[in-house]
Amino acid sequence: xxxxxxxxxxxxxxxxxxxxxxxxxxxxxxxxxxxxxxxxxxxxxxxxxxxxxxxxxxxxxxxxxxxxxxxxxxxxxxxxxxxxxxxxxxxxxxxxxxxxxxxxxxxxxxxxxxxxxxxxxxxxxxxxxxxxxxxxxxxxxxxxxxxxxxxxxxxxxxxxxxxxxxxxxxxxxxxxxxxxxxxxxxxxxxxxxxxxxxxxxxxxxxxxxxxxxxxxxxxxxxxxxxxxxxxxxxxxxxxxxxxxxxxxxxxxxxxxxxxxxxxxxxxxxxxxxxxxxxxxxxxxxxxxxxxxxxxxxxxxxxxxxxxxxxxxxxxxxxxxxxxxxxxxxxxxxxxxxxxxxxxxxxxxxxxxxxxxxxxxxxxxxxxxxxxxxxxxxxxxxxxxxxxxxxxxxxxxxxxxxxxxxxxxxxxxxxxxxxxxxxxxxxxxxxxxxxxxxxxxxxxxxxxxxxxxxxxxxxxxxxxxxxxxxxxxxxxxxxxxxxxxxxxx
Numbered sequence: 001x002x003x004x005x006x007x008x009x010x011x012x013x014x015x016x017x018x019x020x021x022x023x024x025x026x027x028x029x030x031x032x033x034x035x036x037x038x039x040x041x042x043x044x045x046x047x048x049x050x051x052x053x054x055x056x057x058x059x060x061x062x063x064x065x066x067x068x069x070x071x072x073x074x075x076x077x078x079x080x081x082x083x084x085x086x087x088x089x090x091x092x093x094x095x096x097x098x099x100x101x102x103x104x105x106x107x108x109x110x111x112x113x114x115x116x117x118x119x120x121x122x123x124x125x126x127x128x129x130x131x132x133x134x135x136x137x138x139x140x141x142x143x144x145x146x147x148x149x150x151x152x153x154x155x156x157x158x159x160x161x162x163x164x165x166x167x168x169x170x171x172x173x174x175x176x177x178x179x180x181x182x183x184x185x186x187x188x189x190x191x192x193x194x195x196x197x198x199x200x201x202x203x204x205x206x207x208x209x210x211x212x213x214x215x216x217x218x219x220x221x222x223x224x225x226x227x228x229x230x231x232x233x234x235x236x237x238x239x240x241x242x243x244x245x246x247x248x249x250x251x252x253x254x255x256x257x258x259x260x261x262x263x264x265x266x267x268x269x270x271x272x273x274x275x276x277x278x279x280x281x282x283x284x285x286x287x288x289x290x291x292x293x294x295x296x297x298x299x300x301x302x303x304x305x306x307x308x309x310x311x312x313x314x315x316x317x318x319x320x321x322x323x324x325x326x327x328x329x330x331x332x333x334x335x336x337x338x339x340x341x342x343x344x345x346x347x348x349x350x351x352x353x354x355x356x357x358x359x360x361x362x363x364x365x366x367x368x369x370x371x372x373x374x375x376x377x378x379x380x381x382x383x384x385x386x387x388x389x390x391x392x393x394x395x396x397x398x399x400x401x402x403x404x405x406x407x408x409x410x411x412x413x414x415x416x417x418x419x420x421x422x423x424x425x426x427x428x429x430x431x432x433x434x435x436x437x438x439x440x441x442x443x444x445x446x447x448x449x450x451x452x453x454x455x456x457x458x459x460x461x462x463x464x465x466x467x468x469x470x471x472x473x474x475x476x477x478x479x480x481x482x483x484x485x486x487x488x
Contacts, residue, residue, distance in 0.1 A: 001057070001068045002439040003050060004432075005075040005159050006239065007096065007261045010049035012057035013435040014068070017448065019458025021432060022063075025056030032093060037100035037344070040093035043081050046159065047166050055226050065227030071167070072235030072442030074242035074434050075159040077182040080131040082138045082145065082156045082207065088170060091142045091154065094162075095134040098261075098302060098344045102133035103353045114200065121197060123181065123188045123273060123282030125351055129302075131158060132184035132201040139202065149204050156207040158183065160236045164218055167233060172219030175209040176236040177293060181284035186211065188273060188284055191293065212236075214286040215445035234445030235438055240264040241285050242437030244296060247402045247428065248459040250452050255390070255398055257383055257417075258434065259407035262347070263304035265386050267297045267394065278389040279349045288444065297393055299348035299386030303357075305407050307341035307375050317368045325410045328373040336361040338484035339374040341382075346488065349389040355488040379407070380416040381481045387421045400424045400464075404433035411465075419469035420477065429462040 004011040009029065014022040027049040032040040058065060078097035083090040095101070106126045109115065115126045124130055135156050139145045148154050157165070161175045180186040180193075185203060187194040193208050212218060214237045221231040237245060240258060244266045247256040252270035257263060266285065271292045273282050285296040303310075308324050311317045318327060340346075342355040359371065391397055401423050407413055408431050418425040430436060443449040 001054070001070070002072045002074065002435040002442065003054065003163065004239070004435040004438060005046060005050055005073070005163060007076045007098070010046065010053045011435060012053040013432060013439065014057050014061045014063070015436065015439040019430070019436070021430065023057045023061035024432065025053045025060055027052045027056070035101075039096040039099040039344070041079065041096055043083070043090040043094050043162060046094065046162070050163060051224070051226070058226070065231065068227070068231050069448050070232050070234040070442040070446035071221070072438035073160050073163055073233065074237055074239050074438035075163070075179070077158060077179055077238040077240065078129055078131045078134070079159050080134045080156065080183070081162055082135065082154050083162070084148075085153055085155050088166075091145055092138055094159070095138065097129055099134065100128045100345060100353055102128040102137050105133045105136065106353070109200075118184060118197070118200075121187050121189070121194050122184050124184050125279060125281065127351060128353060129347070130182060130184040132197065132203060135203050135207070136201045149207055152206045154207055155209075156203070157209050160238070161209045164233060164236065167221050167224065168219035169222035171222060173209045174212050174218050176212055176214040176216070177284045177287045178214060178238040178241040179236065180211045182238060188282065191287070213289045215288050215441050217445065232446060233442070235441030235443070237286055237437055237441050239434050240266055240298065240300070241283075241296065242441070243404055243434045244268065244285055244437070245440055246433030246435070246437030247404060248456050249402060250456070253394070253398075254402070256402040256404060256433070259304055259379070259403065259405035259413070261304065261306045262300050262302045263379060263383055264298065264300040265383060265390065267390050267398075269295045269297055271295065274393060276393045278392055279351055280386070280389055280393060281348065286441070297390055299390060301382035301386065302345060302347045303341040303343045304379050304382070305405070306343065307339070307379065308407070310343065311372065311375060317372060321406070324372050324376065325412050327369050328376050329412055331367070331369045331373055334361070334374040334377060335365060335370045336363065337366055337370045337374040338480060339371065339378045340484050340488050341375065341378055342488045348386050350385070350485070352488070358484065358487045360484060360487055376410070376413045377416055379413060380420045381478070383417060384421045384478065387423070398423050400426050402426050402428065404428065404431050406431070414465045418465040418467050420474060422467055422471070422474060424467060425465040427462045427465070429460045
């Protein structure tokens, strides 16, 4: 059983030994926007939706909970919450990875010349995206939180830690290396919570979970009701790293792009923490028990599928997200329209937290089809910025890019991606690679699969999108995009 707790929904997938998806269930939950640039979730909504998706998946699969060999968890990563150790109640809503409320804190630290130190130890840039300043904000702004934290009455964690704590009835307060590496509190070279980072962000060590390899036995179910006690949780991995694992990108130089709420590209750099010269993140991909840590370079665009959701819900251009492809295909080009979807700032390699979305080039001839096409083109072009930066850091061209996530089903977007990044795009048969990564990790941890080679055997290609655009046309298109970026 793979629990995939995402930004807009909680999903559970049940997977068999052949890598087949036996059942999948999803439960959406409320997004909370208290102020401009602030994003929150109710932790109880996260927990309720997760339980409901687990129950529905078991019903769809027509199996009992006792037939589950092991559970894997993958999750939205930097989102963080703090809860009371005794009552289990969160002291405030979860602060979501997209939230920009700690922008001023990050800017102050940059002015105090702390970014080099932070990057050297954590592989990350000083940005509100990561968990450390979110925990700092909670302790500072929730009445009595600082004193409770000092007294050891509170616990903190990313979503995986919170779910594990709930699944085990409060017996297990742990996380894995991939999630810990996204907090800005972990020394990614030593694999432990860093004293200097905890001091810098004023986060007491008593709040933080134990860091474990990704395929450890993290704990066992207790008190769920719909599942028996004692089912082991043997895999935890952050969602983007899970997708890299689910795409069987086990070797140095292999890469994937997940098209979700945001789009995230990860490149496996092996057992070496490759330092980016171009504002990419150096992060931990995973660590298997008894083996060296595997690292990755990462670049993320904060708004990808979320731009299509905005066209659907905010502008009412179509009823279903999947309608965007046919609408965009109904025109040959954007008619000069450019959309930079910086709706929550710009991520890698720009890192402009104050950037806001811009639609330019509008004329009397512009239709919703041109805006739809400009949106898909922007989704692909954002990734080109990241991929080209990644290739500079790696010192060589990528052979191909494996893709997954909901929008990877969009053939037009995948063709645009191949043409704009001048790299063939490979789509697997199973697009649920994030959940599959969690399932594979839990399967390795429980002995359901014995090796990475067993996993490679069940990964299969659906379609490869080949490059057909000329280099001259590509250069012109990228120049128009670069001009649009200057307007945000």
